[in-house]
Amino acid sequence: MSSSTTHPSRAAASSGAAKRGKTQMTARGAGMLACGVLLTVLGVGLATPVLVHIGVVVTCAVTVAWIWVLLAVDSFLRAFPHARRVVTPHPLTAGGPGSVSVVIESTRARRKRWVSSVADRLDIREQAAAELTGGIGTKATVMREPGRLELSYALHPARRGRWPLGPSLVRSADPFGMFVSSTPVGQPQLVPVWPAVVDLSATAGALMGHADRIVLGARTPSPDDASLRDYREGDDLRRVHWPSTARRGTMLVRSDERAGRRPATVIIDLPREPAALERTISAAASIAVSVLDSGHPVRLLGAGLHAQSSRHLGEHGTAAARFHLLNETVDLVAPATRAAASAQLITAAMLAADEATQGEVTVAIVEPLERAALDALAPLGDAGRAWALVRADGILGDDARFTVKSLRRSGWRAMTVRAQDDLAELWTRILTAGDIE
Template sequence: MAAGSGRARSVLTLRGRCLVGGGLALGLTGAVLGERSLVELAGFVLALPLLAALTVGRRRLRMTTRRSVTPSRVPRGAPAEVVLELVNSGTRRGGLWLLTEHVPPALGRPHRFSVAGLAAGAATTVRYRLLGRHRGRYQLGPLQLRIVDPFGLVERTGTGTGTAPLAVVPRVRPLGRGGPGGEHGSGGDGVPRALAVHGDDDVSVREYRRGDDMRKVHWRATARTGELMVRLEERPWRAQGTLLLDTRARAHLVAPAGRTAPDVPRPPGDDCPPTDSLEWLVEAAASIGMALVQRGAELRVVTATGELSSTPGRGGLGAEELLDRLAVVGPSRGTDLSAAVSAACRAAGDGPLICLLGAVGPDDVADLVRLRPGPATGLAVLVDITGWGDPVPSRRRGIAGAALDALAAQREEAAAVLAGAGWRVTTATAGQDVAEVWAALGAVPAGARA
């Protein structure tokens, strides 16, 4: 990147403007009083910025920059190191260079450096660190160069065109072995069986539904139960998992950009807890999704705005794809979850569906019960968003006691509806780690809630 590739311009500094103002006042005073010496002094004062401008204007902004970011993908809350290699590509020794590296506001303030007397063709290295406070994909740079005359009266600026990418992805928390399917083989109930990766033939059966292929009727189970039963699969079972991530803004308390949230309850040993309920859910999706991918599962993730895309030709998301897609997931404006529920149920088929939900009521989960009435695996985590509320009622994000009670009542009703339909349900709070919630979900019997 050549700094001179951008538009360069020379301007007076604050010191230069003050000097020009003083020179004009001195000349006007000398003219009024008839003091020739004051006028001559004013001419000398006014000549200094002019000479400085000529000096700075003769210097061409010739600098090449090579920028590297290590690592280029960091988990939220982790640092990244940026290395700037500056090369004086001109034919003369450089003067005083004042450098400003533009940084997205979500990552902090711009970084400023100074380099003096860099010989022609010589190089120097500047390093700085960034903390990935917020998820997202960012561009670091471009670099702005300022040349100042020795008296600090005139500066010339130029902006380069080169940038470097940095991705801040959600953290992946270890889940341990206590979650659904973590310690089970191919037997047992539907949840461990569906979440465990194995190669046995899946001979699970369910009740016949209108439209099912009659060739899949399991006659032995039909004779035993007295009702028409069909096979879930007749081929070797392929591990799969589908996540439904509730990203609706109305279902969360979303923290303003830059909030450090010192008052938010945090799990023990976590020095960078999620700043709001949506961040907690995204982190949970990353952790659970990575665990499923590592078990060999075919992973699909559906949000309130649609399914996260995967590489063409692949059936599901890979590990890096999952984190990259979740890095840019934000609150959505939609208020209805029905379209996302329908898409998630289609993606899951007869396989497991894990729902990560914000503030919901019984109406929000009615479609889940309606579209998955059979023995298909269903797990749900309902987040108590009030833990991320402002504890000071006078502030804008404060929640009144009546609203707290209403949210809790709706959440309990939704959990009861899901549990009554055979789902495993648990509630997550701001002070809980994803692993703790996942373990609690594994300990809940089918058709019950924690």
């Protein structure tokens, strides 16, 4: 038995006709059929019964081979009707390792000897999208047991998205090699692949701590101050923290649990170029995950994100929040036009503005912006809790620098970012020295 993987198209057929597979005549079968017909015609034309008999026999042999393959496919589907596929880990992560285990079991427990002999002769191939295998063929390992086949192979996902995997193809042939049939087993499935995530956990705490210091006006806030906020009309006076109020000269109240864990919003402005799109999504996911890992709620806002993404994740556990956050990025696609992207960015900025006045941290990963988008983002920088990375690849350099200057005038800490820049290093620089490009 041999096995390999092939790269199917995105759409996999699952109709009844496709379930039976595709039976093809080989070159040997075509030659035999042509010889049989030719001998029969010559025998009739030359009035030679021997040639006619040989021609009929050869033609009948081809017909028998075709019927053999059809019966073999039918018998196989009755014996092995299902395939169970397990992808580990699930979802996959772009650039990370993965594996697949495909189990095909027989339902004919009483006929194990016959089923086992069939299984020993199977040539099985697994279909996998090139985005899941890194564009290279994958060699699979096959384990055989009576009435059971297990096919295992490695995956090397290269791109974020949802990519087709399966169905398995089993190759059948007649003993004379005149017909071959590829029979699909099991159903195809779409495997989600998360974007590559850079570990920024070492600096996530610095981001949220820096925001706290800005609010409190001190380089090292006390434990009491870390859970305080400014008094707002309607607050219960019993929650006023009088020592901190006296120290600052401004009335402060004890915050609720969520305010003690300052939330953050990551705004994504998606570019249209495929490579830049993936880098932007990866950077946004890396920053958001690092905030989650530091114990703070976070949300993603921007083009292509569902309405429910406007709520913060992580208020009731990090693991589930991380899973949901990364799943939100799987189906993101480039905007149709730059104007559409700007409109979506303005909408995201308006949503973020509602929480920014309550002490929320804002991080934006954007393209060079037009005046309308800059005006929408400007209010978010008033409290000094806003950071931005502006893409400056190629001809975007001058526009990106103008965007950075405009954001800085509004109170943002902004820097340009290029494809060759290391995200972890750049992120550390913007947290420690936001005035450096």
